[in-house]
Structures are given as C-alpha cells and as structure tokens.
Amino acid sequence: MSPVSISTFYSFSFVPSIIQRVESWVIALNLKKMHLDGNVPAFKVLEAITTKKCGEKFHLESFDPLSDSFLKYAASQQLFKTLQNQYEGILSSRRVKIISNDSLCRLGCNCNLPGFIRNESFVPKTWVVHGDRAGSFNLEEEVVLDERKMYIRGKRVIKKKVVADVVEALIGVFLSEGVEMAALSFMSWIDITVDLVNTPYTRELTLQPEKFINIQHLESLLNYSFNDASLLVEALTHGSYMLPEIPKCYQRLEFLGDAVLDYMITVHLYNKYPGMSPGGYWLFWGFGRNCPWMWSVTIFLSLCAWAWVSPV
Numbered sequence: 001m002s003p004v005s006i007s008t009f010y011s012f013s014f015v016p017s018i019i020q021r022v023e024s025w026v027i028a029l030n031l032k033k034m035h036l037d038g039n040v041p042a043f044k045v046l047e048a049i050t051t052k053k054c055g056e057k058f059h060l061e062s063f064d065p066l067s068d069s070f071l072k073y074a075a076s077q078q079l080f081k082t083l084q085n086q087y088e089g090i091l092s093s094r095r096v097k098i099i100s101n102d103s104l105c106r107l108g109c110n111c112n113l114p115g116f117i118r119n120e121s122f123v124p125k126t127w128v129v130h131g132d133r134a135g136s137f138n139l140e141e142e143v144v145l146d147e148r149k150m151y152i153r154g155k156r157v158i159k160k161k162v163v164a165d166v167v168e169a170l171i172g173v174f175l176s177e178g179v180e181m182a183a184l185s186f187m188s189w190i191d192i193t194v195d196l197v198n199t200p201y202t203r204e205l206t207l208q209p210e211k212f213i214n215i216q217h218l219e220s221l222l223n224y225s226f227n228d229a230s231l232l233v234e235a236l237t238h239g240s241y242m243l244p245e246i247p248k249c250y251q252r253l254e255f256l257g258d259a260v261l262d263y264m265i266t267v268h269l270y271n272k273y274p275g276m277s278p279g280g281y282w283l284f285w286g287f288g289r290n291c292p293w294m295w296s297v298t299i300f301l302s303l304c305a306w307a308w309v310s311p312v
Helices: 006-012 015-034 042-048 060-082 088-099 101-110 160-176 180-189 215-222 230-235 251-272 278-288 291-300
Strands: 140-143 149-152
Touching (some): 015 042, 042 060, 042 160, 060 088, 060 180, 060 278, 088 101, 088 251, 101 160, 160 180, 230 251
Antiparallel strands (some): 140 149
C-alpha cells in the first residue's frame, strides 16, 4: 500500500467547505420549491437568506433598497384605496404596522422561514460528518408547510430584524428579476395582502375644478391629461386652506406620491447602476429626494402660482 501524499491530505481539507456549500444550495432549492417562482435563480434565493455575518461575498443587503421601497409603495397604494376617508396620519400609522420589523418577523416565522436562514460563518473544525457522530445528537422531526420533513439537530437564536430582513430580501429577489406580480404573490403567501390591480377606488369629492385652476395650462405644464381634474385641485391645496368648496388637501396624495417617488427612484438606480452597494443606493436616493431639488422642479413648472395656501 503506497503512502498518501501531502497534497492528497490537503485536498481532503476542502471537503467540509464543499459539502457546506452544497448544503447551502439544497436549502435554497428547498425554499424555492415551497413557493418561490420557478424562474427565480436559486443563487438569488441563497443570497436572500444569507446574512452578512456569514462572511460570504454575497448577502441579503444587496436587495435592501429595492425591497424597502416596494414594500412601502405596495402598502401605501393598498391603504390609499381601501381607507379612502382616512387622513394621512392614520394611513402612515397603518403602513408602519404592516411593514415594521415585528410584523415581518411574525409573518416570516409563521411560514417557517427562520429554519432556512444562514446567519453564522462556517467553521470547518466544528463540521460534523453525516452519519459519523449523528448518534450523539438528538434529532427532532418537524413537518414544514408542504408536508416535507425537516430534522433539527439543535436550536439557535435569531433576532427579529434578521428574520424581517430575509422576508424583505425574498421580496427583492422577485423585483430584481423585474417580476412585480410574483413579488405580490409571495407577499400574499406570507399573508401581506396587496392588490394593485383589482382594488376599486372611487372618489367622492365633487367640485368644479375649472373654478379654481386653469386645467389646460396645468395639463400642458405636466404634459398629461387628467380624467379627473379635481385631483389637481386637491394636490395643490395646502392643509391650511380648508374651505367648504375644497374639503380635501394634498396630504393623502402626498402619502401615496412619496411612496411612488421612492420606488421609482430606487428602480431607476437599481437598473442604471447594477451591483452598487446599498450605501451607494441610499446616497443617490437621498439626492433624488432632496427637498431643494424638488422645490426647483416645482418652480420650473410654475406650479407654485396655482397652490392654494392660507396667507396666515
């Protein structure tokens, strides 16, 4: 029997890392089979369930700007349509409850997502050969949602924010592939109900907008023809200018528009600068949302002349 060379022993030292990587792919594939759309790459699922603590070159924070802005946008539009008589303050508080870390963590736990999260760096010395020392561990059997069996060797503690971040990242997986409806389907699966298509919206505001604004002039400035010009009156009315003739101000529309603007800016940056770090996205996003910049656009469009604001 010939002796085993040092290079062979050295090659075997990579076995734990290789098997750990295979196990990670299996975890991602199993999660994908539970609900995720078949067109979503397994690598992106793996990225979405991998936290920065793992020390990998990829982690879930790459989806953070996109998923954050979409969650805000989707929840805002749903609340805007379903709570048509509520003020902006109530809409904002309801939105916080929907997209808060506590809420997302609870929904993620209800779907058994914590069991798929990779939140620890791999240490080869602590790796256990399957079947070699299995007898020294008490394995608990648990059935996941689709009746697959999962065997648990031990328990770990994961912070609420980590679970919430993974839920957001999985939403971001669909958005990064440009599939908003699939993202909404996943949100429905974890029990966040948002219908951007079929939720009815009827305006109860009755006024004659031509008495307050020059509709044709504003439409020419905005390069858009409104089906309901009363929206223009509402959008240009400050909360200090509440008259019987104009019973609503711009706050509800601001609530919705703020979320739409956030999402549109984020999608634009994500498509124009793929691979940018989350910090870079937030930096550009902050510039795009800068108030002086918005003010200059408003002046450029000459909209200030048509704003209804109390002189006091």
